[in-house]
Amino acid sequence: MEDFLKDIMKTILDNHLREVKLIIKEVPEPDIPWISNDKLAEKLGVSKRQLRYYREKGQLAYTREGKKIWYSVSDINEFMERNHGNN
Template identity: 40%
Template sequence: LEESQERSTSGNGTSNECRIYTNKELMKLLGVESRYLKNLRDNGYLSYSRHGDKFWYTQNDVDTFLQRFKYEAFACGGGAIC
């Protein structure tokens, strides 16, 4: 897996393949605890792969989750105080 991740980045820093995160990496990336990730998995909000007691998340899994809960910015127009 680590070899795959190393190969996935070409010399110019762009990814040729999908990034894969471990549970620990994703917790650090999102700034959440393992219990929160478990709740996201259990409730079907975050897709994952599992092998034994190890969980793996693709970049697509993370992107889909973030898009699902994305809220668009809003602003008042015309200089009005909101």
């Protein structure tokens, strides 16, 4: 009886896993390019500490994925326009 239940559970889990994989394949990739914290600091010629200051003050939108910080290109462009557009 125990083996029978294990087989049923395995079949159910395998079916769900197949369904999830199909769903994941159907989700389109985001159209928004993202830049990592390290790359943005390098491209702007500022320190990571300066980027943290902008984030903490709410001046630069970001997304956190685990320990990684990402910025959308559109948010970076808005930030640059607001802060450096008149220079």
